[in-house]
Amino acid sequence: MNKNISKKVGAGIVLYNPELSLLKKDIQAIINQVDQICLFDNKSDNIEEIERTFKSYRKITIIKSSKNLGIAFGLNKLLNWASENKYNWLLTMDQDSICSTNLIEEYSKYWDDPQIGLICPFVITNGKYSLEEYNNLKIQKTSWVKDPVDCITSACLTNVKIAKQLGGYTNKLFIDYVDTDINCKVINNGYKILRVNSAYLVQQMGQGKPLKLFSYLHKYTKLNVFRRLKVAAIYTDQRLYYSSRNSRYVRKTYKDHGAKTSVIFMLMFYSYFTLFYPADRSRIKMWKSIIKGFKDYKSL
Incomplete structure (x- = not known):
């Protein structure tokens, strides 16, 4: 991974009672692609175990909340962290989804366009697509996202300057459609969302x-x-x-x-x-x- 590329990117994950085995896989997939990772914890019951697990990781910072303030609040904290640390881009991940190891390298090919507010991958949802099916797909390398629902938070690369300019995430939504809301802000203000199909996210559907x-x-x-x-x-x-x-x-x-x-x-x-x-x-x-x-x- 080109260090000049990774230096431009910080990653953030909002946590709430994560399954640690999945979270570790999530982090291992991105840790060498970005400069630093910030974990914002929404008062997880297993926070002590989370801290023990990641205390030796020099690239990981943990911010703890005294109560569960929701996904939108956590994402705004991560956005502020990225801005304070002078990152051009913030990669947001869910606590239980795994991205491809070429994610940031593929994204970096397109991020010089000043009109791009968000970059997202091809999503492989468990039970609906397999990696084999994805590899056999004949699709164009990139496509523009037109419907705001079609870009999710996980593995989304956010232009920090543009997101801050647009007011960030809407705290009062708490959970659900938080990503759709920021996507609407981007599209309705004349910016663009790019899907890079040569990078992927394996999304856990939960139950x-x-x-x-x-x-x-x-x-x-x-x-x-x-x-x-x-x-x-x-x-x-x-x-x-x-x-x-x-x-x-x-x-x-x-x-x-x-x-x-x-x-x-x-x-x-x-x-x-x-x-x-x-x-x-x-x-x-x-x-x-x-x-x-x-x-x-x-x-x-």
């Missing part, structure tokens, strides 16, 4: 439910729509609340918020979950959370 119907349809049709549907992520009722509330905030706040935060899309999104969630989940409680989130948008 997910494989759906045989869509797996079968994808196998025989090869249509990407069935690939995306063949594993349903399982969200708590609280996450459904934040998803509903924050997607409405994005929809009401930005003129160009993309098709995937529209009322029709979100209704289809929640209907899909209603149909395919595990049978022991209460659909009534799920929809109560969704409706409450929709109404509570007004309190933001």
Whole structure:
């Protein structure tokens, strides 16, 4: 890795009760690609174990919070850390996802464009793509992200100056659609988001439910729509609340918020979950959370 490239980049991860084995893999994948790594901990129950695990890593700084202030607050702390340390770019990672070892090298080929606010990779979601399938894909090296939902926080390289200029992340969102919100700020202010398909992220879905119907349809049709549907992520009722509330905030706040935060899309999104969630989940409680989130948008 070219040291002149890595010197321009700091990396940050917001932590909340991370699985340490996955976090260590996450860090090992990026530690030689960046200058320093900052871990912002949102009062994890296992913070002492986190500190013991990484105390010998000279490239890692840990910032601890006295309470869980949410992903957006943590990302703003990381953005401020990057700015204070004079980094041009901040690589943000989730605590349980693994990026390719060529990530920053590939990103650096394109970051001289002053209009680029964010750079993201090709996302390989567990259960939907395999590394073998990714390697066999015939896709162009780069593409512009048009819909703000299509760029996630993990493995996203953020132009520190532009993000600070736009006000950073929106703390009151707490969790869910925090990345969509910053993406909307970038796009709605005339900046661009670039996807570099020659670098990848293996995204952990957490708990997910494989759906045989869509797996079968994808196998025989090869249509990407069935690939995306063949594993349903399982969200708590609280996450459904934040998803509903924050997607409405994005929809009401930005003129160009993309098709995937529209009322029709979100209704289809929640209907899909209603149909395919595990049978022991209460659909009534799920929809109560969704409706409450929709109404509570007004309190933001």
